[in-house]
Amino acid sequence: MTHMTMRRRGVLRAGAAGLLGLGVQSIFPAWAHSGSHGLRAELPTLTGQDIRLRIAHDMFKVGGRAGHAITINGVLPAPLIRLREGQNVRLHVENALDEDTSIHWHGLILPFHMDGVPGISFPGIKPGTTFTYEFPVKQSGTYWYHSHSGLQEQIGHYGPLVIDPAGAEPAPYDREHVIVLSDWTFLHPHQVMVKLKQKGGYFNRQKQTLLDGTMTAAERANWGRMRMDPADIADVNGSTYSFLINGHGPAENWTGLFRPGERVRLRFINASAMTIFNIRIPGLPMTVVQADGQHVRPVETDEFQISVAETYDVIVTPTADQAFALIAETIDRSGMARATLAPRLGMVAPVPALRPRPTLSMRDMGMGGMDMGGGGTCAPEHAAMGHCTPGQPAAAMQHSMRDKASVPASVDVGVGVDMIAPMPVDRTGDRPLGLEKEPHRVLTYHDLAPLVPFHDTRPPARSVDIHLTGNMERFMWSLDGRKMNEGAEPIRFERNERVRVNLINNSMMNHPIHIHGHFFELVTGQAHGHPVKHTVNVMPGGKASFDLTADAPGDWAFHCHLLYHMHAGMMNVVKVRPLDDGGAA
Amino acid sequence: MIRTLFAASLLAAATPAAAQHADHTGHTGHMGHAMPASDAAPSCTPEHAAMGHCKPAPAAAAPVRPAVDPSCPPEHAAMGHCEPTAPSSSGAVPTPPAPPSAGPSAAASSGPEYAADGVWGADVMAPVRKAVYTEHGAFRGSKLLIDRLEHRSVDGRDGYAWEGEGWYGGDYDRLWVKTEGEGGFGGAIESAEVQALWSRAIGPWFNLQTGLRYDFRPRPDRAHLAMGVQGLAPYWFEVDVAAFLSDRGDLTARLEAEYDQRITNRLILQPSAEIELSAQNVPSVGISAGLSTIEAGLRLRYEVVPEFAPYLGLEYERAFGKTADSRRADGEKADSLAFVIGLRAWF
Numbered sequence: 001m002t003h004m005t006m007r008r009r010g011v012l013r014a015g016a017a018g019l020l021g022l023g024v025q026s027i028f029p030a031w032a033h034s035g036s037h038g039l040r041a042e043l044p045t046l047t048g049q050d051i052r053l054r055i056a057h058d059m060f061k062v063g064g065r066a067g068h069a070i071t072i073n074g075v076l077p078a079p080l081i082r083l084r085e086g087q088n089v090r091l092h093v094e095n096a097l098d099e100d101t102s103i104h105w106h107g108l109i110l111p112f113h114m115d116g117v118p119g120i121s122f123p124g125i126k127p128g129t130t131f132t133y134e135f136p137v138k139q140s141g142t143y144w145y146h147s148h149s150g151l152q153e154q155i156g157h158y159g160p161l162v163i164d165p166a167g168a169e170p171a172p173y174d175r176e177h178v179i180v181l182s183d184w185t186f187l188h189p190h191q192v193m194v195k196l197k198q199k200g201g202y203f204n205r206q207k208q209t210l211l212d213g214t215m216t217a218a219e220r221a222n223w224g225r226m227r228m229d230p231a232d233i234a235d236v237n238g239s240t241y242s243f244l245i246n247g248h249g250p251a252e253n254w255t256g257l258f259r260p261g262e263r264v265r266l267r268f269i270n271a272s273a274m275t276i277f278n279i280r281i282p283g284l285p286m287t288v289v290q291a292d293g294q295h296v297r298p299v300e301t302d303e304f305q306i307s308v309a310e311t312y313d314v315i316v317t318p319t320a321d322q323a324f325a326l327i328a329e330t331i332d333r334s335g336m337a338r339a340t341l342a343p344r345l346g347m348v349a350p351v352p353a354l355r356p357r358p359t360l361s362m363r364d365m366g367m368g369g370m371d372m373g374g375g376g377t378c379a380p381e382h383a384a385m386g387h388c389t390p391g392q393p394a395a396a397m398q399h400s401m402r403d404k405a406s407v408p409a410s411v412d413v414g415v416g417v418d419m420i421a422p423m424p425v426d427r428t429g430d431r432p433l434g435l436e437k438e439p440h441r442v443l444t445y446h447d448l449a450p451l452v453p454f455h456d457t458r459p460p461a462r463s464v465d466i467h468l469t470g471n472m473e474r475f476m477w478s479l480d481g482r483k484m485n486e487g488a489e490p491i492r493f494e495r496n497e498r499v500r501v502n503l504i505n506n507s508m509m510n511h512p513i514h515i516h517g518h519f520f521e522l523v524t525g526q527a528h529g530h531p532v533k534h535t536v537n538v539m540p541g542g543k544a545s546f547d548l549t550a551d552a553p554g555d556w557a558f559h560c561h562l563l564y565h566m567h568a569g570m571m572n573v574v575k576v577r578p579l580d581d582g583g584a585a
Numbered sequence: 586m587i588r589t590l591f592a593a594s595l596l597a598a599a600t601p602a603a604a605q606h607a608d609h610t611g612h613t614g615h616m617g618h619a620m621p622a623s624d625a626a627p628s629c630t631p632e633h634a635a636m637g638h639c640k641p642a643p644a645a646a647a648p649v650r651p652a653v654d655p656s657c658p659p660e661h662a663a664m665g666h667c668e669p670t671a672p673s674s675s676g677a678v679p680t681p682p683a684p685p686s687a688g689p690s691a692a693a694s695s696g697p698e699y700a701a702d703g704v705w706g707a708d709v710m711a712p713v714r715k716a717v718y719t720e721h722g723a724f725r726g727s728k729l730l731i732d733r734l735e736h737r738s739v740d741g742r743d744g745y746a747w748e749g750e751g752w753y754g755g756d757y758d759r760l761w762v763k764t765e766g767e768g769g770f771g772g773a774i775e776s777a778e779v780q781a782l783w784s785r786a787i788g789p790w791f792n793l794q795t796g797l798r799y800d801f802r803p804r805p806d807r808a809h810l811a812m813g814v815q816g817l818a819p820y821w822f823e824v825d826v827a828a829f830l831s832d833r834g835d836l837t838a839r840l841e842a843e844y845d846q847r848i849t850n851r852l853i854l855q856p857s858a859e860i861e862l863s864a865q866n867v868p869s870v871g872i873s874a875g876l877s878t879i880e881a882g883l884r885l886r887y888e889v890v891p892e893f894a895p896y897l898g899l900e901y902e903r904a905f906g907k908t909a910d911s912r913r914a915d916g917e918k919a920d921s922l923a924f925v926i927g928l929r930a931w932f
């Protein structure tokens with residue numbers, strides 16, 4: 001208790017101000033205004049050549065309830081690290097935990113042994129020791145950092161990292177706010193994992209029911225036959241999570257200030273363990289200027305989905321003297337994170353209700369663009385294709401949902417693989433799951449164009465397929481049917497080779513796939529060019545391809561960034577060889 | 586009457602879709618027809634739109650402004666300094682042929698297997714590497730499920746019954762323990778058994794389970810070798826089918842199935858059925874060859890939390906053939922209907 005009080009005071013003092021005015025008028029209950037924890041206008045910022053970070057056990061409070069957390073320098077999220085392109089940095093990381101820890105610099109181009117993945121890039125940071133990361137800062141943009149040890153990321157071990165460009169900023173702004181999105185659970189992360197293993201769909205409290213009437217009898221039968229639930233959108237969700245913006249729950253209403261007419265840059269970082277968000281600011285169009293730290297040609301939109309580990313920078317220009325709600329609704333609509341942009345403290349804007357939860361379609365089951373819903377009658381164009389007989393219900397799901405012949409023999413279609421997408425299609429141009437029918441503009445990967453062309457214009461010489469695989473009921477996740485602990489063959493690239501990687505999602509879940517140490521060009525086939533990213537969200541039953549220049553020698557982690565998918569085995573190692581330029585390896 | 590009720594419930598279970606309206610408003614089966622306008626294919630055909638299956642691609646509303654002329658950024662345009670040119674083309678370009686699928690070159694496999702060993706030392710890296718590989722995928726866990734702990738009343742006589750299972754292990758191999766039994770208050774336990782099984786995952790949804798079963802009741806007690814398959818059948822049926830070979834050489838079998846019909850996310854109707862078969866007469870415990878008993882249950886439970894759910898329901902049991910005769914000889918009826926109230930819990 002004493003410890004907690006002290007800690008809270010420390011946090012308050014560390015912050016620039018106790019920002020949340022206690023007199024905020026809102027619909028939230030009195031306890032939500034307690035304003036006693038971690039309330040600060042700005043994230044504490046660390047800059048310079050030498051940065052000290054201390055990782056320790058701590059308490060974190062949200063919604064009036066306190067839980068065990070891991071914090072860095074006493075705050076959650078961890079302090080904002082602000083660097084400048086071209087500088088060198090030494091980051092001294094002290095481990096005050098009683099277990100190993102690590103920091104991975106997500107999206108940074110650096111020598112592999114500074115990448116911070118225990119067992120792959122370095123030995124990890126033992127309790128009671130300090131490890132110093134040192135590397136030149138070769139890039140600019142919005143990034144983040146987080147633990148790569150165990151499930152520490154779930155309980156607070158993450159923070160934002162912003163690098164200012166050495167030259168002019170291509171997307172100038174008058175003011176900026178860093179928006180760190182995350183999810184918090186009072187359930188111990190190991191308990192979360194056990195629950196997922198004990199009962200398929202444990203956290204989903206919005207499953208298909210008899211009474212919700214959104215599906216026809218034939219559709220229900222189809223899904224039932226597959227032993228799949230079309231409402232299975234997010235493994236861990238609002239039934240246990242509080243969704244945070246800069247460490248604040250929705251009721252605490254983190255507020256970012258602006259002066260009307262200013263160009264305000266919002267640096268969105270999805271530092272969640274498991275939560276994909278849909279971002280919108282009702283009444284305020286957003287101009288996306290960066291994705292994953294890389295400049296894109298400015299593109300205006302009303303809503304975008306940010307998958308786990310992605311970052312998006314947007315510029316908004318509020319001209320009115322009014323508050324705007326910043327809404328980060330979870331992909332399964334089981335909850336939202338919420339903040340406010342306002343000219344003054346204490347202002348609030350109406351918070352829209354959660355929209356109805358989406359359901360998966362046949363396209364999400366890897367049935368390509370075919371209409372195999374089964375509920376409708378047989379449309380003429382379908383009959384023409386031989387899919388159904390006019391006057392009869394459309395033939396449904398005659399395709400095998402687990403045909404081993406659909407994947408190469410190298411994919412282990414065993415206990416851990418409950419589905420092989422029969423006809424996966426490139427979905428990088430699809431609107432994200434659940435936003436298909438929104439009446440307003442919604443960003444897709446096809447809308448992202450690089451501001452400057454990628455430095456390597458060679459066409460890829462070879463392609464490699466990687467199948468994203470899993471078993472929903474047993475909560476097993478893998479690449480090519482093998483969990484990491486099952487001795488998956490590493491993915492090998494020759495140094496500087498240009499290679500196309502095809503990610504084929506043989507599951508009904510989104511998977512944000514991240515490769516360490518490299519950026520890749522996401523193949524969208526668009527005339528305006530291919531966006532450069534470090535993480536790509538591969539839609540259910542779909543495909544995404546990226547072209548990679550393997551220019552970073554060493555061993556690199558490659559994994560799904562949904563923490564519990566990775567922990568369940570959806571990870572592998574990318575090896576780039578030779579290590580030395582022509583010299584002795 | 587009871588049989589009708591039960592038949593109806595079985596039917597409801599067999600067609601989980603029963604009682605759903607088939608109206609098309611808001612149905613989601615035609616997602617593929619309502620793809621965003623940015624999609625190349627005009628997927629919402631007029632006839633589908635007319636049927637209300639989809640909305641024609643809102644060409645005017647949906648497109649994101651594809652790109653802004655980089656030579657004329659918005660802030661300059663806003664100041665009237667320049668006129669942004671419309672993006673020349675935002676569509677797809679003819680895609681060059683995909684590169685051939687090929688394995689890594691010899692050079693890609695050159696050098697040390699573990700790059701970090703050269704920096705930090707193999708002796709330092711090896712144990713951490715082993716731990717990290719194990720951490721990503723290896724799982725050990727357990728579950729204890731009290732499926733049924735219930736009070737039964739049959740024709741004014743009160744009794745109890747239990748059924749539960751627990752497991753410990755990983756994704757593929759688990760030690761599985763099952764127990765079930767019943768009795769009347771004030772009397773002896775009528776039946777009680779425990780099974781200890783090795784459970785091996787044999788597919789995405791099914792486990793092969795082999796081990797021992799021991800019947801404490803009815804007397805005389807018996808031991809069995811057990812082998813069965815447990816898992817999730819299409820249409821979400823939980824099934825457990827097993828054969829037992831007793832220490833006296835008797836072969837019997839048991840088929841169980843249950844189905845969870847969610848009425849809401851907390852209120853669940855669970856029809857269930859259990860069939861006992863025997864290859865021969867086992868007079869010592871009053872079982873005859875062929876179909877010996879059928880049990881059918883219908884339970885309505887309320888999940889206060891997923892781990893804790895009280896329920897009430899009906900349990901119908903009927904004996905057949907000589908099994909029924911032997912019950913009558915004992916002064917019992919061949920069939921019975923019980924009202925049950927109980928608890929399902931797990932952790």
Ligand SMILES: [Cu+2]
Pocket residue numbers: 477510511512560561562565566570
């Ligand atoms: Cu995943």
